[in-house]
Amino acid sequence: xxxxxxxxxxxxxxxxxxxxxxxxxxxxxxxxxxxxxxxxxxxxxxxxxxxxxxxxxxxxxxxxxxxxxxxxxxxxxxxxxxxxxxxxxxxxxxxxxxxxxxxxxxxxxxxxxxxxxxxxxxxxxxxxxxxxxxxxxxxxxxxxxxxxxxxxxxxxxxxxxxxxxxxxxxxxxxxxxxxxxxxxxxxxxxxxxxxxxxxxxxxxxxxxxxxxxxxxxxxxxxxxxxxxxxxxxxxxxxxxxxxxxxxxxxxxx
Amino acid sequence: xxxxxxxxxxxxxxxxxxxxxxxxxxxxxxxxxxxxxxxxxxxxxxxxxxxxxxxxxxxxxxxxxxxxxxxxxxxxxxxxxxxxxxxxxxxxxxxxxxxxxxxxxxxxxxxxxxxxxxxxxxxxxxxxxxxxxxxxxxxxxxxxxxxxxxxxxxxxxxxxxxxxxxxxxxxxxxxxxxxxxxxxxxxxxxxxxxxxxxxxxxxxxxxxxxxxxxxxxxxxxxxxxxxxxxxxxxxxxxxxxxxxxxxxxxxxxxxxxxxxxxxxxxxxxxxxxxxxxxxxxxxxxxxxxxxxxxxxxxxxxxx
Numbered sequence: 001x002x003x004x005x006x007x008x009x010x011x012x013x014x015x016x017x018x019x020x021x022x023x024x025x026x027x028x029x030x031x032x033x034x035x036x037x038x039x040x041x042x043x044x045x046x047x048x049x050x051x052x053x054x055x056x057x058x059x060x061x062x063x064x065x066x067x068x069x070x071x072x073x074x075x076x077x078x079x080x081x082x083x084x085x086x087x088x089x090x091x092x093x094x095x096x097x098x099x100x101x102x103x104x105x106x107x108x109x110x111x112x113x114x115x116x117x118x119x120x121x122x123x124x125x126x127x128x129x130x131x132x133x134x135x136x137x138x139x140x141x142x143x144x145x146x147x148x149x150x151x152x153x154x155x156x157x158x159x160x161x162x163x164x165x166x167x168x169x170x171x172x173x174x175x176x177x178x179x180x181x182x183x184x185x186x187x188x189x190x191x192x193x194x195x196x197x198x199x200x201x202x203x204x205x206x207x208x209x210x211x212x213x214x215x216x217x218x219x220x221x222x223x224x225x226x227x228x229x230x231x232x233x234x235x236x237x238x239x240x241x242x243x244x245x246x247x248x249x250x251x252x253x
Numbered sequence: 254x255x256x257x258x259x260x261x262x263x264x265x266x267x268x269x270x271x272x273x274x275x276x277x278x279x280x281x282x283x284x285x286x287x288x289x290x291x292x293x294x295x296x297x298x299x300x301x302x303x304x305x306x307x308x309x310x311x312x313x314x315x316x317x318x319x320x321x322x323x324x325x326x327x328x329x330x331x332x333x334x335x336x337x338x339x340x341x342x343x344x345x346x347x348x349x350x351x352x353x354x355x356x357x358x359x360x361x362x363x364x365x366x367x368x369x370x371x372x373x374x375x376x377x378x379x380x381x382x383x384x385x386x387x388x389x390x391x392x393x394x395x396x397x398x399x400x401x402x403x404x405x406x407x408x409x410x411x412x413x414x415x416x417x418x419x420x421x422x423x424x425x426x427x428x429x430x431x432x433x434x435x436x437x438x439x440x441x442x443x444x445x446x447x448x449x450x451x452x453x454x455x456x457x458x459x460x461x462x463x464x465x466x467x468x469x470x471x472x473x474x475x476x477x478x479x480x481x482x483x484x485x486x487x488x489x490x491x492x493x494x495x496x497x498x499x500x501x502x503x504x505x506x507x508x509x510x511x512x513x514x515x516x517x518x519x520x521x522x523x524x525x526x527x528x529x530x531x532x533x534x535x536x537x538x539x540x541x542x543x544x545x546x547x548x549x550x551x552x553x554x555x556x
Contacts, residue, residue, distance in 0.1 A: 035494075037257040038264050074552045084541040086365050087550070146549030154300075180255065180264030181300070215259040222260055222489050230485030233312045233493050234478055237500055241319030244504035248324070 020050045020060075022191050022203035029205070031178060031187075032212045039180040042066070042207060045173035048193060058196035060169040061104065061111035065122060065192075066176050066207065068099030069185035075143040089136075091143040095129040098183040100157050103174045105164040113197030120199060122192065124148055124157055155179045184209055260492035261305040267498055269299065274313065274499040278506020281314070282321040283514040284526045285466030286447035289314055289477075290371070290533060292499070305492050308484030312496040314477040317503035318470045324511035325467030332418035332464050336471040338425050339450070342432020343476055349433070350440025357441075368537055370441060375534035378452050382527035385456070389520040419460045419468075431457055432472075439476060447473050448530055455523065462519035466511075 027043035044064055054060075073096050079088040104111050108123060117123050130144055137143075151157040156179060164174040186206045193201040211219055222229045254267045273295055277288035289310045296306035325331050357366055414425050431453045439446030447469050454465045485491040514522060 033257055035256055036254070038255040076550050076552060078545060078548045078550075080544070084365075085543075085545060143549065146547075147551060150547065150549065150551055180257065181262065183262055211259060215257060218259045218493055222485070222491070222493075226486040226489060227482075229493070230482045230491065233485060233491050233496055234315060234481060236493065236497060237312055237316035237478075237481075238319055240497075240500050240504050241316045241321075241507075242323065244320045244508050245323035248508040249327070 020048050020193055020201050022193060022201055023047045023049050024191060024203055024205060026189070026205070026207065027175075029207055031182070031207060031209045033182065033184070033210065033215055034213050035215060037180065037182075037215075039182075040178045041175050042178060043173065043175045044189065044191070045171075046191065046203075048170050048172070048201075054169050055195070060166065061106055061194045062164045062166055062172045062174075063105075063108075063111060063122060063192040063194065064101075064103045064164055064174050064176070065127075065188075065190045066099070066101045067097040067127060067188045067190075068183055068209075069097070069187075070095040071098050072096075073147065075147055077143065077146075089143075091130065091134070091137060091140050093128060093130045093144065093147060096147060097127055098156070098185070099178070099187065100124055100127050100151075101160065101176045102158070103160040103163045103176065105162065105166045105172070107161050108159065111194050111197065112192075112199075116194070116197060116199050120190075120192065120202070122190075124159060154181065156181070178209075182209055184211055256494065256498070258301075258305075258492050258495050260490065261301050261309075261495060263300055263302075265299060265301070265495075265498075270495070270498040271502040274317075274502025275506040276502075277499075278317045278320075278503035278508075279510035279513070280506075280529065281317045281447075281470070281503070282324065282507035282510025282512075283466075283517075284447070284510075284522065284529070285321075285451050285469035285473075286526070288317065288447075288503075290448060291529075294536075301492075301495065302490075304488060304490045305495070308481070308488060308490040309492045309495045309499070311477045311480040311484060312491055312493075313499040313503050315474055315481060316496075316500035317507040318473045318477065320504035321507035321511050322467060322470040322474060324508055325470065328467075328515060329418070330463050330515075331467035331471050332416055332460070333471070334414070335416045335419055335421075335428060335454075335458075335460070335464075336468045338414075338428045339432040339435075339454075339468070339472050340475050342429040343436040343439070343446070343472060344479065346433035346436020346438075347440045347476060347479065348436075350437040353437065354441050367441065368541060370438070372534055372538050372541065374438065374449060375530050375537070378449065379527050379530035379534055381456070382452055382523055383531065386520045386523035386527060390524065393518075393520065416460075419458075419464050421458070421460065423458070428458060436476070446476065448526075451526065462522055463515070466514060466522075 024046035031040050073093040074090055075093060076087040076090045078085045102122065102124060112122060117126050121127050125144060125148065128144055128147065148157055164172055166172045187209055189205050189207055191203045192199050255264050256267045257264045277292045280286065281288045293306050293310050296310065297303055322331060412424050412426060413422060415422050435446040435450045435453065438449055450469045450472065451465055454460045454469065455462055481491060
């Protein structure tokens with residue numbers, strides 16, 4: 001897993017020439033989901049390339065984010081009505097990443113200012129886009145908070161503060177644990193260098209999460225030849241039912 | 254051993270699924286119920302998305318019912334003629350039920366209705382069966398002969414047919430109506446309908462308990478096969494890997510269950526089924542009455 005596949009690549013940066021740039025490496029730019037996939041760990045490492053000497057103050061901080069494909073979600077809330085708990089209010093979340101991990105070299109509040117967070121959508125609440133709540137719901141934030149709370153419990157949203165190690169303000173590395181329940185897609189990976197809360201450099205790449213082998217074949221079959229797939233499921237069921245009956249029949253004789 | 258499920262997109266423990274399949278399979282073979290009403294909540298609990306759990310469960314029931322029905326065929330405890338009549342009513346009812354379901358979905362609150370349906374039906378059926386079988390057991394102890402084949406209005410209806418295996422000579426209208434009603438409920442509640450069918454056959458049609466189990470399984474195979482195809486082609490939610498794991502346990506369990514069932518007395522079988530139905534009912538009722546630990550839930554897609 002940890003074969004250092006991707007060679008160091010350079011960022012086409014829109015920043016002034018004298019600024020700092022990110023040079024990045026990934027332990028692997030593809031995650032293959034096979035039958036015994038049980039989560040994976042991605043090592044993200046890199047260096048800061050600069051023409052000028054290291055500025056003395058403020059200190060360099062590194063933020064790494066990995067975001068899975070976005071999905072539309074509906075969050076429902078239960079309330080007690082006539083003595084039983086029923087779903088009452090619902091808020092639609094326009095776009096929420098299926099997976100989101102953010103790792104920082106220090107506390108997130110110290111390495112990123114509010115304005116920069118709004119601009120680059122870095123922190124978990126900012127990565128979730130929600131339209132206006134329907135009329136009558138005044139506390140739509142409670143719904144977003146609930147989404148973050150539920151997703152954090154299953155490790156699908158992670159805030160790892162202080163988990164990026166930075167050496168000599170030049171080399172940085174971190175590892176991100178991908179949970180077993182992983183959706184297929186391109187995982188957008190971003191690295192931000194900040195000084196005093198302001199983003200001074202940014203780099204973007206993708207990690208490709210793909211089903212392979214039997215997983216790939218079954219998934220494709222279920223979408224493209226749904227009728228055949230359904231018949232195949234039934235055939236397996238009937239064969240297994242008959243097989244068990246035959247085997248037990250032999251035991252009795 | 255962890256296995257990644259291609260459609261559900263989660264990783265699960267294979268042995269856990271084998272075990273769950275086995276336990277539900279035993280119940281299926283013993284009582285003639287598909288076991289969907291037990292398995293589906295269990296699958297939710299281990300993190301399978303609800304849509305995938307419901308669809309895949311239908312596929313697994315095909316396997317365990319088929320395994321169970323073969324065991325019953327060997328003992329000649331399947332009334333094919335009665336099964337066919339019930340099935341015709343059942344498929345018609347299922348189509349009707351899907352229409353009712355879609356109408357309710359458009360009105361919102363379909364989850365609540367399904368749960369209330371479950372609680373009311375399970376509660377009533379379970380309680381009635383429990384009282385009846387308790388009385389039957391008492392009568393046996395006192396040495397009274399059980400009252401059988403009561404002559405009531407059902408026997409006055411036209412279109413009479415002989416059901417040799419069940420030892421009945423009744424009109425086809427009551428089994429057809431039972432089939433339709435169970436079909437409607439099964440489609441709305443997303444289950445095979447065995448737990449409603451079995452008591453209906455015993456108490457409404459007066460069939461012997463031993464024949465009921467095999468006949469119910471026979472009927473369930475077709476209803477769940479139909480449901481599986483429907484889910485596979487419209488929602489793409491049948492997970493074949495999950496189904497295989499569940500059905501390996503399920504078919505073995507169904508064979509064992511059918512053998513246990515044959516050795517038990519009819520009223521013991523009925524009282525156990527009644528208890529199981531009441532337990533599931535109680536659990537669902539508590540879910541509605543107690544405050545859930547997480548008030549919010551996430552559903553895929555927009556409104």
